[in-house]
Amino acid sequence: MPNEIFIIKERCTGCGSCVKVCPVSCISMADRDKEEGVRWKKLAVIDVDKCVFCNACVEDCDRLFEKTKAKVPDTNVFHAIVMHKDEVAVHVDTAAYKGVxxxxxxxHGKIVPTIYELLHVGGGMAKDLNEELCAVLIGHNVADAARxxxxxxxxxxxxxxxxxxxHFLDEAYCSALTELIRKEKPNKLLMPASIIGRSFASRVAISAHTGITADATEFAIDPKTRMMRATRPSFGGNLMATILCEKHRPEMATVRPMSFPRRPAEPGxxxxxxxxxxDPSRWSVKAKFVxxxxxxxxxxxxxxxxxxxSGGRGLGxxxxxxxxxDLARVLGxxxxASRPTVDAGWIPYRHQVGLTGRTVRPKLYIACGISGQIQHLAGMSSAEVIVAVNKDPDAPLMKLATLSVEGDLYELVPALIEEIKKVRGN
Ligand SMILES: Cc1cc2nc3c(=O)[nH]c(=O)nc-3n(C[C@H](O)[C@H](O)[C@H](O)COP(=O)(O)OP(=O)(O)OC[C@H]3O[C@@H](n4cnc5c(N)ncnc54)[C@H](O)[C@@H]3O)c2cc1C
Known part of the structure; x- marks a missing residue:
């Protein structure tokens, strides 16, 4: 039996509460026919093609029923939306979905650099699948970005x-991308795990009724099933989890920035x-850009x-x-920072490197007083050259570093600054 949802007309008061809670804007209010003999003027109407069967409207209407029943025990209004959801019946013809x-x-019309990393990952998957690599560009006056x-x-x-x-507005962008997904049926969809991407991608996954792996750092195509194997750190970085989306399409993932090389440009x-x-008139956009x-x-x-x-708890x-x-200034x-220093309020969050901070991929990473726990390494281990300054020669970062300098950072770092100044002649 396919999923179904309908309104019990006699119980609907046309209050509009379900319209507000629907995340995909698939409910509207229509005028009732006069001959129905019901005193309510409006009636909720559900666009079943757009409905994602999330149950939000049912729960909301039932909540209003309970509230009313507390005052009027024999009330016959609300409790007006009925949904039958049969997960087993959800069948997606996965073979009909093509393209990465x-x-x-x-x-402002310029591609965010992380997207070149997505094109590197997506390009690899498209090659393995022998399918097209496509990009979706949403914006205004963005023709140059397409090239x-x-x-x-x-x-x-x-x-x-x-x-x-x-300007980016979740609802408009999500409606547009979901409509395109329904029409063109892509096989895989990668989105950046940027601030915008994280909120936008999850909304798209719900609207397109599919699964998503958030913040993935490794990708592979299973040669037998042609499915995407998206891997992400779990349990605080102690375990890597590989996630599959077996029954729904597109298979979606957000890609952690700086986790992959950028695909270089091939001019021409x-x-x-x-x-x-x-046709934006079809969408209900409640948010406004200010x-x-x-x-x-x-x-x-x-x-x-x-x-x-970077500085860690060893700074004291x-x-x-x-x-x-000072050292950063002389080196440009x-x-x-490591997380404990951010948690202690020594430095703002935007400086945090690691699993719950930023992933970085610099040519040179100097870690002063940082032990190198797995959650910190998750954010910086792909740096080209790593220099660790630490009192403890057995600290994990001292083992991983290209150059390990054992000693007190309060003696070593000022000496290093002086040396650099001397070499530079200032
Ligand atoms: C879910 C989760 C997410 C996390 N996310 C992150 C994250 O994004 N980023 C992150 O950094 N951590 C993260 N952590 C925390 C992480 O587990 C470690 O606790 C943290 O990285 C340790 O920071 P640290 O190296 O500065 O401190 P410590 O581990 O305390 O190391 C301090 C180091 O300084 C050295 N030292 C002390 N004094 C001196 C001195 N005078 N001169 C030279 N060396 C000295 C010590 O020998 C020691 O090695 C996370 C943890 C969890 C559970």
Whole structure:
């Protein structure tokens, strides 16, 4: 039996509460026919094709029923939505889904660099599957970005260009991408685990009625089943979990930034640009863009830095970061930190490197007073050159580092700063 959902007309008061709770905006209020002889003027109507059978409206209507019943025990209103959900009956023809898609996040028409990492991962999977690598570009006045995506490996770029996409709004972007997924049926969909991607991707997965692996750091295609094996750290980084989405399509994942190399540009590479018409009047967008407030910060951003000097609990006090900043300044590096120093309020979160902070991939990573627990390593182990400064020669990071310097950071770091200044002649 397929999933079904319907309204018991006699019990619906047309209050509109279900419209507000529906995450996919598939419920609207219609005028009732006069001859029905019901005193309520409106009636809820559900667009079953858009419904994801999440049960939110049923729960809401039942809550109103309980509330009313407490005052009027023999009430015959609310409890008006009936849903039959048969998970076993959900059958997706997985063979009908083709192509590896990458959602191409952009800011002011420029592709966010993480997307080149997605195109590297997606390109590998598309090759293994012998399918097309496609990018989906949503925005306003983004034609140049489409060319950039093709030069970075996309065979085809779906372009959804409309003033409604000028600023990122989850509901509009999600409605547009879900409609495109339903129409074009991609096999895999990768999205960046960026701030926007994390909230947007989960919403798309719910709307498209499929599963998602969040924050994956490894990908492979199973040669037998052609399914995506997306791996992510679990249990605080102590275990790597490989997740499969067997019954639903597209198989979705968000990709942790800085976990993969960026696909280089091939100037002059050709591909297909597919403009996609959208009709925003079909969507219910409740949020409104007001303004963007930029964070005031004059330090170098760690996520794109080529050199990072990080401080850990070994600094012993918040002031210790002054020394880290001094070394970073002479090297033209960004300042990173381990989690305990962030938790202690010694330095803001945006500097945290690791599993629950940023993943970085600099050419040089200098760790001062950081032991190198697995959760920290998860964020920096792909740095090209790692220098560890630590009193304890057995600290895990001292074993992993390219260069391990044993000693007190309060003696070694000032000496290093002086040496660099001497070499530079200042
Ligand atoms: C779910 C979860 C997520 C986590 N996410 C993160 C994360 O994103 N990032 C992260 O960093 N951690 C994270 N952690 C915490 C992580 O497990 C470690 O506790 C943390 O990385 C340790 O930080 P640290 O190396 O600064 O401190 P410690 O482990 O205490 O190491 C301090 C080091 O400094 C050395 N030292 C002391 N004094 C000096 C000195 N004067 N000179 C030189 N060396 C000195 C010591 O020998 C020691 O090796 C997470 C933990 C969990 C459970």
């Amino acid at each position: 898609w990458c959602y191409a996040e952009q800011r 950039d995506l093709i030069e970075h490996g996309a065979d085809k770029v779906y372009v959804l260009d409309h003033p409604v996409f000028e 590479r050709t591909g297909k640009v597919v403009p996609v018409q959208v 303004r963007f407030d930029h964070e005031k910060d004059d330090t170098v951003d760690i996520s794109s830095a080529e050199k990072i000097v 006090k918040p002031d210790g970061f002054k020394l880290i900043e 590096a960004a300042v990173g």
